[in-house]
Amino acid sequence: MPYKVNQERRHRIPKARCRVKNWHDYDAALRRRGDLTVWVTAEALEAWTPANTGRRGRPQRYSEMVVETGLMLRLAFGRPWRQTEGMLASILRLLGLALPVPDHTTFSRRSVDLTVAKAVRTATTPVNVVIDSTGLKVFGAGEWQRDKHGGKGRRTWRKLHLAVDPESGEILASELTTTEDGDASQIGPLLDQISGPIASVTADGAYDGDSVYRIIAQRDPAAAVIIPPRSTAVPSGTAETTPTPRDRHLRMIEERGRLGWQKAINYGRRSLGEVAMMRYKTVIGRRLHARTLPTQKAEAAAGCKALNVMTRLGMPVSQRIT
The missing domain is CATH 3.30.420.10 (Ribonuclease H-like superfamily/Ribonuclease H)
Known part of the structure; x- marks a missing residue:
């Protein structure tokens, strides 16, 4: 209610009923949310292992995008880090890829200073x-x-x-x-x-x-x-x-x-x-x-x-x- 102008008699106003006009497309979109290929993209697989920088010390085995992918999987499916580790390993196994998977302690440690790439789209119009x-x-x-x-x-x-x-x-x-x-x-x-x-x-x-x-x-x-x-x-x-x-x-x-x-x-x-x-x-x-x-x-x-x-x-x- 705008500015609560009808707050006192709100209980007497029937709730508005709405109908979804694009139910067929929206139903397909809801099913696609569970598609694992939506969350583990080809870009993440290509950047799985970071390039060698030539600096002293042990190089990182996993890129920032791997940690970000695991974090998004965890939040999208509501799983703890251990189950997220198993989910990501099973996805790579089903895809036939021999890529290493970070363990749950690595996910937890690397997510502390993780800089998540912004999900915003670049606007061309106001x-x-x-x-x-x-x-x-x-x-x-x-x-x-x-x-x-x-x-x-x-x-x-x-x-x-x-x-x-x-x-x-x-x-x-x-x-x-x-x-x-x-x-x-x-x-x-x-x-x-x-x-x-x-x-x-x-x-x-x-x-x-x-x-x-x-x-x-x-x-x-x-x-x-x-x-x-x-x-x-x-x-x-x-x-x-x-x-x-x-x-x-x-x-x-x-x-x-x-x-x-x-x-x-x-x-x-x-x-x-x-x-x-x-x-x-x-x-x-x-x-x-x-x-x-x-x-x-x-x-x-x-x-x-x-x-x-x-x-x-x-x-x-x-x-x-x-």
């Missing part, structure tokens, strides 16, 4: 960007243990920040931070990962602030900023000065109301960022397996890359029927 964040559990007592034995328990969380393309559903950029880092502070790092031009940036009211508008203007002066001002916001200038984008939002809200402003600027696009968050938690998981922050960052980046692979295979096209 893209609309939706930014949002969510929490991922690391460790601590679960809900059952807290209800059974009482006590708050020790819980640790990380914040996953995503920049999503609402048209394709792909994740354009991602950042994993601690809970102490604010949402607005990650606008710059997220936009820096997007190589192409930006048409608009949409986010919720937590990102409202002059610093966010300034960062977006420095990144792409032509980009539209669609962020709802706070209820206590006031115009920044006088009637004689040129109104800022935030002032124009305030003026439109005063003329049309909050709901009319949302419809006029297509603020409903922001919900697609929440859909991407839900997709990550449903497919990849609601918690992180790694214990240290650098390894957790590599895990989250690999999860976003695996999710983009699934997205490119096919997405449902829904049509509202009621």
